[in-house]
Amino acid sequence: MIFIENEGNTDPHLNLALEEYALRNFSVNHDYLLFYINESSIIIGRNQNTLEEINQQYVKDNAIHVVRRISGGGAVYHDLGNLNFSFITNHDGKSLNNFKKFTAPVIKVLNNMGLDAELKGRNDIQVNEKKISGTAQFSTGKRMISHGTLLFNTDLGEVANALNVKMSKIVSKGHKSVRSRVANISEFLKDPMKIEHFRALLLEGLFEESEPFESYHLTAEEWKEVHQLKAEKYDTWDWNYGRSPKFNIQRTKRFTAGEIDLRIFVEKGYIKEFVIYGDFFGKEPVENLENLLHGIRYEKEDVTVALKNINITDYFGDIQKDEFIDLVYGED
Incomplete structure (x- = not known):
């Protein structure tokens, strides 16, 4: 496994661009590991x-970055007390939605x-019933990312301030608030340490069983291409905020695989617009x-x-086609 040096960048637009660039351009003959820490961001x-996931006025007043990632799942808050890890590997056809495989080495450390620490629910790492990490995945078909957050010393008050948490998620989690179900790793350590020390210990532990390993520094030309991807995608309103449809029907339901939120505009009996939102994980783009x-x-x-030949689990994970059809057409 090769460790990608992000050179201490804390701009979330740049770090997400770096992650996608490595996924799509680095050698398929190697597995890669990337760490990054972001400034205050959602x-x-x-x-x-996006507009329904964030507290817009608070985000604006506090200059919090808002960036969309390429993987599914829910919105998360990052700051300088949050360490992000990303495994970039080949997609073997069995690893997508196998969060245990990629969280196991982190949990061991x-x-x-x-x-x-242990894996709980779909994709959370918990300590003493408190969430300290959430993970997500994305696949290009040949390659995949398995990435996650590690709350080390994050301002947990900002998590609730910056995000609009839907009541359906609060009910499904069985908790009254975001703050009540999350915690920082630093709260459970016997001795205090800085996030830089924690990062070093985590890196050492992850490579313990896969030595020898090496670090990779991008070339000037590669960084130029990363910055180009940042400018053309991760800096744009269309990517970060777009997809706001006209609709006259909204259908929302939380399944085991996550929440699916449909916005449908029906005119003269025909579907004129159809947009799918949610925090589910799927390997195929819902735009299809x-x-x-x-x-x-x-x-x-x-x-x-219309859906006769569609494998619905490719788009949402573990739900049945008839469940999705009932949701589309308005039957519970």
Whole structure:
């Protein structure tokens, strides 16, 4: 495994661009590990409606970055007390949505530090029933990213201030607030340490069983291409905030695989706009489904026919096709 040096950059737009660039351009003959720490920012899941996930006025007043990532899942808050890790590997057809495989080495290092860490739910690492990490994945088909956050010394008050947390998520988690169910790793350590020391210990632990390892510094030309990707994608309003449809029907339901939020504009009985939001994880882009349903009659029979040859789990994970059709057409 090769460790990618991000040269201490804390700009979330640049770090997410670096991550995607490495995924799409680095050698398929190697696995890579990337660490990065971001300035105060909200990182939006690929399929989420940004304007409904953030406290817009608070974000503006406090100059908090808002950046969309390429992986699914929910919105997360980053600051200088949060360490992010990213494994970049080949996609073997079995690893997507296998969060245990990629969190296990992180959990082992945390256990060696004296923390009773374990994987809980879909994709969270917890210590004493408190969430200290959330993870997500994305695949190009041949390569994949498995990345996550590690709350080390984050300002947890800002998590609640900056995000709009939906009641459905609060109910599903069985907690009254975000603050009540998250914690910093530093709270569980016997001796205080800085995040730089924690980063070094984590890196040492992750490479313990895979030595020899090496660090890689991008060339000037590679950094130029990373900055170009940042400017053309991660700095743009269209990527970070776009996809705000006109709609007259909203259907939302939380499944085991995550929340699916549909915005449908029906005119004269036909679907004119169809947009899918949510914090689910899927390997296929939901835009394919959206396009498939454009222009058809808003009738259950027509929706069923349109989706006849579709494997719905490729888009959302563990839900059944009839469950999705019932959600589209408005039946519980």
